[in-house]
Structures are given as C-alpha cells and as structure tokens.
Amino acid sequence: MLNKTIRIGTRDSELALWQAHTVQECLENLGHKTELVPVKSTGDIVLDKPLYELGITGIFTKTLDIAMLNDDIDIAVHSMKDVPTALPKGIVEAAILERANVNDILVHKGLDFLNSSGTIATGSLRRKAQWLHKYPDHNVVDLRGNVNTRMQKLTNSNWNAAIFAAAGLERIDLKPENYIDLDWMVPAPAQGAMLVVAKEDDDFCKEALAKLNHEKSEICVHIEREFLRELEGGCTAPIGALAKIEGEEIQFKGVLFSLDGKEKVEVIKKVTVGAEQGLGKICAQEVLNNGGEEVMKEIKTMMK
Incomplete structure (x- = not known):
C-alpha cells in the first residue's frame, strides 16, 4: 500500500x-x-x-x-x-x-512609544486585550492578511508596531531584527x-x-484546547493558555480578559505528568467561578 x-x-x-x-x-x-x-x-x-x-x-x-x-x-x-x-x-x-516557539513578538519601528501613546496593530482579540491591559493608553488597530501581507502593511503604515506569533515568522525566515519577545503575553491555545x-x-x-x-506537544496542546473549549462555548473571546512539561511536572497558565483588557481572570496549576486528565476543564471552571462567567456574558452581548 x-x-x-x-x-x-x-x-x-x-x-x-x-x-x-x-x-x-x-x-x-x-x-x-x-x-x-x-x-x-x-x-x-x-x-x-x-x-x-x-x-x-x-x-x-x-x-x-x-x-x-x-x-x-x-x-x-x-x-x-x-x-x-x-x-x-x-x-x-x-x-x-513537535511544537515550535510559543511566544508572541512585537515587530516595531523603535520603542520610544512604549512610555507614551502609540498605535499597535493586531487582528487578535487575545493580543489586543493583553496589550491594552498593560498599555491602557495605546490605540490598537485591526490587522489582517497572511504574515507577509501583515508585515508589508506595518511597513507602509504610520503604526508603531504589530504583534505576530514568533513561530510563523521564524518558519518562513521573516523575523526582522527590530523585534522584542512578549514573554509576558499568554499565547493562544496550541500556538506554535x-x-x-x-x-x-x-x-x-x-x-x-x-x-x-510528538507526544509531549500533544499533551500540552490538548490541555490548552480543553481550557478554551470549556470557556468559549462557541464564542470568540480573549483567551490565552499555555501548558509546559518540566521534568515530571506539567505547569499550566490560563487567562481570560474582557475585550477592553481591563478585566483579567487568571489560573495557574501544576500537576504530575500522567495526572493531566481533565486539567483544562478544571482550570476553565475555576476561571468561570472567579468572575469569568460575567466577563464571558459581557463579551457575548458585545459580539451580537
């Protein structure tokens, strides 16, 4: 065959x-x-x-x-x-x-704007909410298209910077010198x-x-996607999740933000490898019980 x-x-x-x-x-x-x-x-x-x-x-x-x-x-x-x-x-x-780089990166035209007002481009609700959570005075504009198109749009615009997944740029050798790692930003479930x-x-x-x-990658992304599935219920929302295997331990971090980035509900958990069954679901329930349910209701209302 x-x-x-x-x-x-x-x-x-x-x-x-x-x-x-x-x-x-x-x-x-x-x-x-x-x-x-x-x-x-x-x-x-x-x-x-x-x-x-x-x-x-x-x-x-x-x-x-x-x-x-x-x-x-x-x-x-x-x-x-x-x-x-x-x-x-x-x-x-x-x-x-096997999973590649999970981080988001900021491709910029100089970083002076970080301490003042700036315009950042991204088509992702998750990146937008996390950016506004950290930089509430910045303006976030929508950016669409494939990686090459988005990079070109940034070059041709008066924006200060745009957010990309590191893995995408690394895979096609498009990662420029003028970038910084956004290691504080929780990636999308299964990013990379x-x-x-x-x-x-x-x-x-x-x-x-x-x-x-690749078994380790499979374990991690399944936890992240289970977290996402449990939270979203068919609605797009600013959700980040990352599971990592360190030795015999799985470390998980999940976040849900309001669309404007003002509200943030976070969960952090550790379990032993082999005991991860249902971890994503448990973490999502914790987020919902700690204020996430109200945040999701508000998002659904605004998305209608």
Whole structure:
C-alpha cells in the first residue's frame, strides 16, 4: 500500500505551504508518495473584516475540511491555533508535530512609544486585550492578511508596531531584527503547534501520520484546547493558555480578559505528568467561578 499517493491539502500562503512541505518531507522520508494540493480559504480572501466579524469558527480550516470530505485531498495541515476545538464529523486529529516557539513578538519601528501613546496593530482579540491591559493608553488597530501581507502593511503604515506569533515568522525566515519577545503575553491555545488531520475512516493515512506525532506537544496542546473549549462555548473571546512539561511536572497558565483588557481572570496549576486528565476543564471552571462567567456574558452581548 506504500504506493498510494497521499494528497496533502494546504492553504496557499507562504507559511501554510512551508507547513505542508514540512509534513510532505516527513512522510516521504518514511517512504510515502505525496502530492501538495493548494486550496484558497475564505479567511485569506476576505481581508477587510476582522476575523471575529466573519462569524465562522475555523474560517481558515473550513475550505480544507470541505475538500477532504469531498475526497479532493487525503490530509490537511493547519496551524493548530486556527483549528476549532470541535472538528467536523468524519475528520480526526492524526498528528501533532513537535511544537515550535510559543511566544508572541512585537515587530516595531523603535520603542520610544512604549512610555507614551502609540498605535499597535493586531487582528487578535487575545493580543489586543493583553496589550491594552498593560498599555491602557495605546490605540490598537485591526490587522489582517497572511504574515507577509501583515508585515508589508506595518511597513507602509504610520503604526508603531504589530504583534505576530514568533513561530510563523521564524518558519518562513521573516523575523526582522527590530523585534522584542512578549514573554509576558499568554499565547493562544496550541500556538506554535502544527496539526495534521485525516478522514476518520482512512486507516492508511492515520497510520502513516501516527509516526509524526510528538507526544509531549500533544499533551500540552490538548490541555490548552480543553481550557478554551470549556470557556468559549462557541464564542470568540480573549483567551490565552499555555501548558509546559518540566521534568515530571506539567505547569499550566490560563487567562481570560474582557475585550477592553481591563478585566483579567487568571489560573495557574501544576500537576504530575500522567495526572493531566481533565486539567483544562478544571482550570476553565475555576476561571468561570472567579468572575469569568460575567466577563464571558459581557463579551457575548458585545459580539451580537
């Protein structure tokens, strides 16, 4: 059966293609034949509306989901933070690759503005809320498009800086010299991780991809996504989560912010590796009980 060609679906942005090529290389090293099938997603085409206004969870993954269910592709490669916590019926997680840099970074034109007024660009509610929490006097503007487009928009604008995921810029060698690590910012659940999905009934692809799975990364992102799923209930909100394995211990930090960044509910927990079952859910419940429920209600009202 090694003669079956695995068709790899991917978005056609430079970063998405880099991710797909990485998976392609891994599979070919295992002796599989592969073919890349680039597909355009609505998230890439509609650039004039903030993501959360488009009203679709999984806007970047939807097109590939449809292509897979229509049997145009066999597997799809995603930035895991873009993938909804509930996958479509018939599609399953097949591999989570070893996680890259989880941090957000600030690409800037000089840092004098940090102590005065400034304009920061980001399309993410999570980054916006955390930035305003720390710098309440700054102005945050919306920034959309793939990584290259966003970098170009920053260059052509009068903004002071823009926030990016470090992993995305590092993967396609776009990380400039004028950046700082935002290690105080809690990343998006599963940031820096790549997910490969396959059809539930496709044992051939599932077996091939199982060899690419990185167990420690899988444990951490599952905790983060469980935290997200429990909190969101189908609504986009400023949520950050990070699980890390240090020796025999898993350290977890989760945050929920109000849209304006003024309110913050945080949870920090440690458990032994192997005892992480339900950790994301427990931490989310703690956030909801400590004021998070009111914050989520307010967000849902404002998003209507």
